[in-house]
Amino acid sequence: MKMITLEDIKHISIVSPSKIVMLVLDGLGGLPDAKSGKTELETAHTPNLNQIAKKGTCGLIDPVSPGVTPGSGPGHLALFGYDPLRFIIGRGVLEALGIGFELKVNDVAARGNFCTVNNKGLITDRRAGRITTDKCVELCNALSQIKLQGIQSFVLPVKEHRFAFILRGKELRAELSDTDPQKTGVAPYPAKHIKPIAKHTADIVNGFIKKASEILAEHHPANMIMLRGFSKLPDIPSMRTIYKLTPAAIAAYPMYKGLARLVGMKVFNAEGGIQEELKILTDCYNKHDFFYVHVKHTDSAGEDGDFERKVKVIEQVDAALPQLLNLKPDVIIVTGDHSTPALLKGHSWHPVPLLLYSQWCRTDAAKEFSELACASGGLGRMPAINLMPLAMANALKLTKFGA
Amino acid sequence: MKMITLEDIKHISIVSPSKIVMLVLDGLGGLPDAKSGKTELETAHTPNLNQIAKKGTCGLIDPVSPGVTPGSGPGHLALFGYDPLRFIIGRGVLEALGIGFELKVNDVAARGNFCTVNNKGLITDRRAGRITTDKCVELCNALSQIKLQGIQSFVLPVKEHRFAFILRGKELRAELSDTDPQKTGVAPYPAKHIKPIAKHTADIVNGFIKKASEILAEHHPANMIMLRGFSKLPDIPSMRTIYKLTPAAIAAYPMYKGLARLVGMKVFNAEGGIQEELKILTDCYNKHDFFYVHVKHTDSAGEDGDFERKVKVIEQVDAALPQLLNLKPDVIIVTGDHSTPALLKGHSWHPVPLLLYSQWCRTDAAKEFSELACASGGLGRMPAINLMPLAMANALKLTKFGA
Numbered sequence: 001m002k003m004i005t006l007e008d009i010k011h012i013s014i015v016s017p018s019k020i021v022m023l024v025l026d027g028l029g030g031l032p033d034a035k036s037g038k039t040e041l042e043t044a045h046t047p048n049l050n051q052i053a054k055k056g057t058c059g060l061i062d063p064v065s066p067g068v069t070p071g072s073g074p075g076h077l078a079l080f081g082y083d084p085l086r087f088i089i090g091r092g093v094l095e096a097l098g099i100g101f102e103l104k105v106n107d108v109a110a111r112g113n114f115c116t117v118n119n120k121g122l123i124t125d126r127r128a129g130r131i132t133t134d135k136c137v138e139l140c141n142a143l144s145q146i147k148l149q150g151i152q153s154f155v156l157p158v159k160e161h162r163f164a165f166i167l168r169g170k171e172l173r174a175e176l177s178d179t180d181p182q183k184t185g186v187a188p189y190p191a192k193h194i195k196p197i198a199k200h201t202a203d204i205v206n207g208f209i210k211k212a213s214e215i216l217a218e219h220h221p222a223n224m225i226m227l228r229g230f231s232k233l234p235d236i237p238s239m240r241t242i243y244k245l246t247p248a249a250i251a252a253y254p255m256y257k258g259l260a261r262l263v264g265m266k267v268f269n270a271e272g273g274i275q276e277e278l279k280i281l282t283d284c285y286n287k288h289d290f291f292y293v294h295v296k297h298t299d300s301a302g303e304d305g306d307f308e309r310k311v312k313v314i315e316q317v318d319a320a321l322p323q324l325l326n327l328k329p330d331v332i333i334v335t336g337d338h339s340t341p342a343l344l345k346g347h348s349w350h351p352v353p354l355l356l357y358s359q360w361c362r363t364d365a366a367k368e369f370s371e372l373a374c375a376s377g378g379l380g381r382m383p384a385i386n387l388m389p390l391a392m393a394n395a396l397k398l399t400k401f402g403a
Numbered sequence: 404m405k406m407i408t409l410e411d412i413k414h415i416s417i418v419s420p421s422k423i424v425m426l427v428l429d430g431l432g433g434l435p436d437a438k439s440g441k442t443e444l445e446t447a448h449t450p451n452l453n454q455i456a457k458k459g460t461c462g463l464i465d466p467v468s469p470g471v472t473p474g475s476g477p478g479h480l481a482l483f484g485y486d487p488l489r490f491i492i493g494r495g496v497l498e499a500l501g502i503g504f505e506l507k508v509n510d511v512a513a514r515g516n517f518c519t520v521n522n523k524g525l526i527t528d529r530r531a532g533r534i535t536t537d538k539c540v541e542l543c544n545a546l547s548q549i550k551l552q553g554i555q556s557f558v559l560p561v562k563e564h565r566f567a568f569i570l571r572g573k574e575l576r577a578e579l580s581d582t583d584p585q586k587t588g589v590a591p592y593p594a595k596h597i598k599p600i601a602k603h604t605a606d607i608v609n610g611f612i613k614k615a616s617e618i619l620a621e622h623h624p625a626n627m628i629m630l631r632g633f634s635k636l637p638d639i640p641s642m643r644t645i646y647k648l649t650p651a652a653i654a655a656y657p658m659y660k661g662l663a664r665l666v667g668m669k670v671f672n673a674e675g676g677i678q679e680e681l682k683i684l685t686d687c688y689n690k691h692d693f694f695y696v697h698v699k700h701t702d703s704a705g706e707d708g709d710f711e712r713k714v715k716v717i718e719q720v721d722a723a724l725p726q727l728l729n730l731k732p733d734v735i736i737v738t739g740d741h742s743t744p745a746l747l748k749g750h751s752w753h754p755v756p757l758l759l760y761s762q763w764c765r766t767d768a769a770k771e772f773s774e775l776a777c778a779s780g781g782l783g784r785m786p787a788i789n790l791m792p793l794a795m796a797n798a799l800k801l802t803k804f805g806a
């Protein structure tokens with residue numbers, strides 16, 4: 001069977017005044033606590049979510065494919081309706097988006113590590129003893145002085161030994177192999193062109209690395225760099241083009257704002273948690289018809305293995321929901337970009353609970369928003385990329401396919 | 404992931420004496436009434452369907468893809484196991500099938516509108532004031548007099564301002580743009596060839612339109628025509644070839660008979676409702692091994708927004724079922740080609756309830772045939788094109804795939 005394409009959806013999407021709010025609790029899905037037998041979501045006291053679930057319909061979504069643990073990039077692309085197996089966000093691009101760098105279409109980005117090499121040039125520590133972020137900032141400033149012929153370079157600190165490296169100029173290509181060998185005891189590799197056309201860029205990168213090693217010689221343990229994940233922005237059609245929406249993103253963290261910008265959303269910055277996010281939503285409600293609202297701290301708590309904190313974040317979101325409900329959006333979606341069970345302290349492959357409410361959603365038997373209720377919900381289990389067409393349909397923004 | 408293909412199915416299908424009856428209640432799926440919280444199917448008193456559901460297994464099917472509202476063409480093709488995203492039935496072909504015109508493989512068909520143009524040739528009414536069907540018949544007869552060099556043309560009335568236009572002859576191509584601009588205030592477009600090879604056909608069509616406009620000049624408000632959806636029959640393998648079945652269709656409405664003929668079914672005409680359809684089924688039962696029985700009025704009632712009437716049609720079908728059960732088919736399927744909730748007064752995207760019974764179906768927990776029971780049924784939620792392989796399997800008409 002052919003899969004439905006973005007072109008197919010574009011063909012049947014129409015503009016209408018109805019409004020869709022997609023509330024994404026990052027890493028929402030969890031695993032049951034051994035004692036209580038309940039997940040984070042099931043443990044949380046969520047009267048508002050349960051009320052929506054009662055009137056709405058529930059299901060489970062797989063961001064990439066059953067069993068596959070998604071990164072934040074693929075997880076979000078899938079929610080926005082883009083096949084994460086087709087639109088690949090490279091490591092370098094994600095790193096740049098993550099620090100809020102506004103990548104241009106032809107920029108080449110890479111993830112960088114400061115590392116330690118011995119007097120033979122062999123790597124002894126891939127993280128340079130985890131230098132402080134302050135030291136990272138200092139070294140990035142030093143490397144930013146490197147001049148390249150006709151090419152602009154950016155060396156931007158991320159955290160500890162990590163930085164983002166971006167090249168901007170004409171005829172740059174990203175088909176380069178990593179210089180990071182992912183092991184110690186060997187020298188960093190030179191960047192090699194994977195396609196002949198990328199040879200010019202490989203030369204530029206290797207020239208940069210040579211100059212960087214000279215500057216860093218006196219900065220042991222951070223006396224060398226490694227680069228990996230050379231990539232450009234994927235060529236991705238805008239949500240404005242595909243869905244004919246005027247989409248807005250409300251988020252605090254750079255990576256999510258970057259992902260939203262990538263698919264054509266207008267980005268609103270919200271530093272003050274869900275309360276401020278919903279205040280911004282209210283303020284810009286008349287000017288947009290699709291709203292992606294991102295909550296980060298469910299994921300952070302899960303990553304930290306803090307079951308109780310994740311429960312609390314979910315409860316805070318629930319408590320703030322009346323502000324959202326007062327706006328009476330035509331379609332409300334609550335879900336996550338992936339699961340982050342506190343028990344696993346990281347992203348996981350588990351399908352993500354999904355709650356969808358609209359006047360036309362065909363209410364199911366789910367009486368609460370929980371992994372268990374979602375597993376037998378009316379939406380069944382489906383690939384996450386089906387969510388946007390479903391949201392559009394419930395907002396009566398899709399016409400008939402075929403006669 | 405590669406999807407299973409018709410070639411794969413053909414490879415494993417075998418002939419056996421077992422019999423499959425697929426009862427299609429057009430537009431079966433519904434939405435719950437606000438007061439009762441029950442859909443049309445859930446409101447209907449259906450002891451026989453519930454009895455089969457108890458012994459059988461239930462699920463939900465997506466004719467095209469979640470969120471996508473199917474037309475009748477795609478909906479039916481999917482039920483017969485043909486990917487509706489691959490086998491496209493053009494608007495013109497559907498219009499011709501809909502009036503029972505027996506299209507040949509190389510015919511080019513278009514949907515026609517009589518319209519009104521002013522003295523500058525600009526469209527003022529896209530429906531010519533909705534002329535009567537009698538007037539439509541008269542004008543179609545007049546246009547049927549137009550002679551084209553070496554090409555046969557058919558102008559056939561549909562209803563009010565609508566007609567079907569068919570060209571028959573050598574080297575005709577359907578890669579033509581619409582002449583219907585879908586708006587007023589502009590002149591109808593000339594037909595343009597989308598591929599160079601279609602230029603000859605474009606010239607023929609434009610020659611026809613010129614002659615038509617001369618004949619219609621005195622027939623204001625129907626003084627012009629517009630054509631759209633130029634198409635040929637899709638090149639579709641027969642169910643006889645793929646499934647090695649001897650399939651029969653029992654239906655009243657031309658479009659469904661046309662769709663059935665398209666996939667190689669022998670068509671039986673049944674004007675007298677479900678009772679007559681099941682009488683015909685009984686009569687031809689020994690001569691075929693697959694039976695598609697089509698009930699139209701569930702859809703008509705849904706389109707009219709008549710919840711109660713749709714309930715009644717479902718009850719009529721239920722009451723007639725013993726006649727079907729007496730035949731003891733090896734596989735009984737009850738489903739729809741799409742949902743048509745009375746609340747939406749039209750086709751919708753909601754997945755369609757599916758009931759399958761066979762001796763080998765693996766009975767599930769569903770105790771009745773309803774959207775709710777289907778949502779947690781043993782078949783889960785699946786693409787509708789999986790239904791035919793499932794029917795074949797339950798009839799023990801498929802051998803093992805691979806060694």
